[in-house]
Amino acid sequence: MTRITGKTRILFILGDPVAHIIGSALLNEHFAERGIDAAVSPLHVVPEDLPRALDTLRRLRNVAGFGVTIPHKIVVIELLDSIGERGRQVGAVNFVRRNPDGTLHGDNVDGLGFVGGLLEAGVAIRGARVLQAGAGGAGRAIAFAMAEAGAAELTIANRSPDKARELAEAVARAYPACRTRAGRDDPSACDIAINTTSLGMKTGDALPLPAERLGPAAIAAEVVMTPEVTPFLAAAAARGCRTVAGKAMLLAQLRAASDLVGLA
Ligand SMILES: NC(=O)c1ccc[n+]([C@@H]2O[C@H](COP(=O)([O-])OP(=O)(O)OC[C@H]3O[C@@H](n4cnc5c(N)ncnc54)[C@H](OP(=O)(O)O)[C@@H]3O)[C@@H](O)[C@H]2O)c1
Incomplete structure (x- = not known):
């Protein structure tokens, strides 16, 4: 298990519901195996709160990014500052990078x-x-x-x-x-x-x-x-x-x- 400190980069997986999410555990294992100082948690965000959640995440400076799952993969696009070519082609985003200036760049990694x-x-x-x-x-x-x-x-x-x-x-x-x-x-x-x-x-x-x-x-x-x-x-x-x-x-x-x- 990662030892979470003030230097740890934090990530979330936003979804509704979240009880079935295992990607967070697998990503934590992935980071731990590679000695990457980062930790991931699911975040239960209902659709009407998504814009507010993203506004907050923009301001949180130790946040590296977040995954996006059902039901947010399509609607999140209009809340981002930029999306990559794959996200544009697919019409859905499943991972987002928070840049140091708080801007959000999403793409589809499926x-x-x-x-x-x-x-x-x-x-x-x-x-x-x-x-x-x-x-x-x-x-x-x-x-x-x-x-x-x-x-x-x-x-x-x-x-x-x-x-x-x-x-x-x-x-x-x-x-x-x-x-x-x-x-x-x-x-x-x-x-x-x-x-x-x-x-x-x-x-x-x-x-x-x-x-x-x-x-x-x-x-x-x-x-x-x-x-x-x-x-x-x-x-x-x-x-x-x-x-x-x-x-x-x-x-x-x-x-x-x-x-x-x-x-x-
Ligand atoms: N391994 C991974 O990393 C990974 C990543 C993402 C998703 N997945 C898995 O991929 C699967 C699909 O997910 P999705 O997000 O693409 O779902 P989705 O957008 O709902 O698409 C479901 C697809 O399955 C077809 N389908 C569903 N029920 C069917 C039936 N009874 N007979 C024939 N076709 C049927 C649908 O056909 P219609 O268009 O006719 O409805 C559609 O093509 C899920 O099992 C998901 O867990 C795996």
């Missing part, structure tokens, strides 16, 4: 986390054909990040097809070198199949993709963290595929968040 997790597992993204299930918050961040990381093709399949189409068009505009389209959830010709939906969290959930059509050389990657081995990953492993669990994304996100607030 996509960096996902790509970081794949790269650390030794997965080659450049030139890959990617099939992504889902076009929600995590899916938006991951689609832009996979295109930015050099995927050759990206097909986005989503229960609500309009959201997949809108996302595919936005990614194609931002990264024309990646052939991005909305399409069917058929993974038979992909190198990397990704679940970005919440399917797999609850017992009895349908599979996000027909895993029985994965080729044995394909890689299956997941955003869902609990259970660690989702039915999708288990089905992919049974086909002989290499798998990357949702935890890899979370761990790489911690590093991206530390970088953003200057505590790497």
